[in-house]
Amino acid sequence: GTLDAAVRRVDNGSLGSMTSQVSGANSTSKLILRGIEDLGGGLSAGFYLDSTIGADTGAAGGLQFWDRRSTVSLASVKLGELRLGRDWVPTHLVWSAFDPFSTLGVASANTFRSLTASRALGQAFGSAPETQAANPTLRVSNAVEYFLPPGLGGFYGMLIVTQGENGTTAAGFTDGDGFRLGWTGRGVHAAAAQFTTRNASGGQRFRDQAFGVSYEFSGNRVGIAQRRWLFGSDRTVSTQVGALIAVGAGQIKLTYVHADQTGATAALSANDARLLGAGYVYNLSKRTALYVHAARVDNRGAAVFTIPGGPAVSASPSAANYFGGKKSTAFESGIRHDF
Amino acid sequence: GTLDAAVRRVDNGSLGSMTSQVSGANSTSKLILRGIEDLGGGLSAGFYLDSTIGADTGAAGGLQFWDRRSTVSLASVKLGELRLGRDWVPTHLVWSAFDPFSTLGVASANTFRSLTASRALGQAFGSAPETQAANPTLRVSNAVEYFLPPGLGGFYGMLIVTQGENGTTAAGFTDGDGFRLGWTGRGVHAAAAQFTTRNASGGQRFRDQAFGVSYEFSGNRVGIAQRRWLFGSDRTVSTQVGALIAVGAGQIKLTYVHADQTGATAALSANDARLLGAGYVYNLSKRTALYVHAARVDNRGAAVFTIPGGPAVSASPSAANYFGGKKSTAFESGIRHDF
Amino acid sequence: GTLDAAVRRVDNGSLGSMTSQVSGANSTSKLILRGIEDLGGGLSAGFYLDSTIGADTGAAGGLQFWDRRSTVSLASVKLGELRLGRDWVPTHLVWSAFDPFSTLGVASANTFRSLTASRALGQAFGSAPETQAANPTLRVSNAVEYFLPPGLGGFYGMLIVTQGENGTTAAGFTDGDGFRLGWTGRGVHAAAAQFTTRNASGGQRFRDQAFGVSYEFSGNRVGIAQRRWLFGSDRTVSTQVGALIAVGAGQIKLTYVHADQTGATAALSANDARLLGAGYVYNLSKRTALYVHAARVDNRGAAVFTIPGGPAVSASPSAANYFGGKKSTAFESGIRHDF
Known part of the structure; x- marks a missing residue:
């Protein structure tokens, strides 16, 4: 953890x-229990339990x-892995992989989520907190997933289907399916x-797409990625470098x-925003690091994106704390310790 | 777990x-922490903590x-064990022991619970969810239990008293007592x-009884058991083979x-029901298994028992989804992994 | 734990x-996860997670x-420790250290809390339960703490600052600061x-103070301590021997x-009370003990202090169960097992 x-x-x-005080600005505070059992003949069974910790409040x-995750799997080195339970959606995994901040902290690419x-x-x-x-x-319950086996010349991939169970996505019961493919x-x-979620508001379809590419050299990495949220005539498309x-x-x-x-x-199409972020992480060991992050969000039109942890803002033009088109600036410094 | x-x-x-997607159809998904300390002279102390996991949702x-359980014990090989905390009721332990499906999954003998x-x-x-x-x-809080020591010629047994703490059974504060005896x-x-619960609705007495017998030969087992719930003039008596x-x-x-x-x-006496179930469990190892279960519930009179996980049903004759006297059929297939 | x-x-x-049935009358039932990583050069990183268990109910x-605690630390043997997260308030640690009952059970010095x-x-x-x-x-979230290093001739000490995050203390967001110093x-x-809490009711200041001294000889200990709660014109000052x-x-x-x-x-100044308590703890091993505790609370004026676990009482003079000026007597016997 x-x-x-x-x-x-x-x-x-x-x-x-x-x-x-915030938790998980460099790496999410969490408790993980997991294990793999070798069943012989290239077969294995595994479990994974992962619970967020609010380090600031307990x-x-x-x-x-x-x-964060609760899954049980059966895996074959030849045929791939079958996994059941609650897991990350594939779009978040792609989006997070290309963000230097792993979608955490003040400079997170998920500031627009x-x-x-x-x-x-x-x-x-x-828009309820629930x-x-x-x-x-981010994550989804009732998932059945299939993962390609290793050793496919650098390719990896998976398919996911999730059961809606006659509920709503807002209640955590998402009727959806998707895939991830990479090299x-x-x-x-x-x-x-x-x-793709088939039971969003009004029983309509919500599409979530992500793609990215990065290049690593001498321990450095540069990358570019995009995430697209599409619902009816509304789109939020985030591009990250x-x-x-x-x-x-x-x-x-x-x-x-x-x-x-x-x-x-x-007017709705004018509500854009951009985020600039920088950080420095100093590793005391493989498990422990000190870090500083800084970021600024700059809203256009009537956009009201903020960096979490500031004074409350409102999207209503008549409110005293109306934030449309304004700027949010943030700084954070902390300790990360893996155990 | x-x-x-x-x-x-x-x-x-x-x-x-x-x-x-469901959790625990073959064996309840759970996290267990437990231990025993040898105090010498045949004395030992022990603790047991057990938490249900919803594998499908986390x-x-x-x-x-x-x-599921939170107990602390003091045990003597000569005098038996004294145990305090939250534990299973003795009737469930008997009922569950004789059910080939351990009261889990679509063919559970607890479908009528x-x-x-x-x-x-x-x-x-x-009838509130709470x-x-x-x-x-199933389980009960505030229990003081005494268990007979081992080595009594195959006999085992226990007594239990639970504190009501001026609350209601619906709040988890059961004023009750009971026993279990077996060979x-x-x-x-x-x-x-x-x-026996002394503070059920209206301060009345609720009696819960279970008994069963089974015979094992060459790794096979056949058995018969009965569970009786008695409250005022109402009785639900389930017999399982x-x-x-x-x-x-x-x-x-x-x-x-x-x-x-x-x-x-x-009319109330005509509301009977029966369940037929079959399953096959294939063990990949001692810890991991694949399984398929099938079952059908057949209601008589105005009985509205169902196998959980289907479309919502109603017990009200005027409702569009009235289920009185109807059938519920189910199939499930899954992975069980012990860790 | x-x-x-x-x-x-x-x-x-x-x-x-x-x-x-009660939990934690001799030592709080709890689950602790903790660890320390040696970073070399006298530096170390540590984490501490502590969760209360209700042994009686699960x-x-x-x-x-x-x-109980969720903290991450960076410590130096020369410079001391920096700790972030949720932790005990320093006043409770002093008050609890001098109470023979560690503020637990029927004879707890926190009966007046x-x-x-x-x-x-x-x-x-x-007065809401929350x-x-x-x-x-007792404890506080969003804390930044500094602890003096060891080896200062028996002196120890710390400073604490906690973030209010525009919330209220009742919501767990305490805008406060304090210290502890001992020898x-x-x-x-x-x-x-x-x-000192700066955002108690009405935005007013609440001061919490504690001090004590004890003397140990041949395995015995005697001590005296005082805790002072000051808010506007109201004071509750508890003195413990x-x-x-x-x-x-x-x-x-x-x-x-x-x-x-x-x-x-x-009239308000007449609402005093006193507690007399005695107990015996028999250690079966370093980890396991049996104990008996007895105590009596004696209210003066219209004071309504009680030992928890008795019939409900009221502070309203017109209520049938008005308790002003009455006595509460209690006895408890239990098992404590460390794991």
């Missing part, structure tokens, strides 16, 4: 600033205790994924993310 | 069918995290148990359960 | 008595799963601590606590 805690300061311009899990500020997400899943936790852009070799990593630069025992991280929203009206 | 996930399809006749526990469909249970404990989890026909030898296993047949590395399971309800009126 | 369960009987005089945690009966606590934090769990007189040597232990006497493989514990309340009126 991991415990990672940091002190964060977020400045929301004229709305003031706030200092808080909270565990989200809507469920083993919120906001049900209140991304219209495509909000229209598809509503839907923020349950919508299938690694000669320092290059390229991957694409899609996950990032770099990891090895510096002695540490690493410099740089990111730029642009969120392009398109909707039924010109 | 164990992780066990399966895909289940339940067909509720004219109400349609549903596919879902949920943990029920109303409480360590919902329904607060909405068993009138004796519903009258005694109400009472389904808290009523003392094993020459392939025969016979057992009986009772647990089952067989386990060894087949190579696997096992065939067969079960027939008949639920006989008796009430104040002839 | 620890599992500790006991049977308790509390007699609230004319209101009758009640028997219950419940885990409080408002959060890792309710009641939001309904201590006016200073009730005025500062309200505030009983969240108020910062041990020649059998003497002296310590003092303070924790205690002794631990070694007797063979066991220990006798004696305690006397006097709670002196001061308020805006003479």
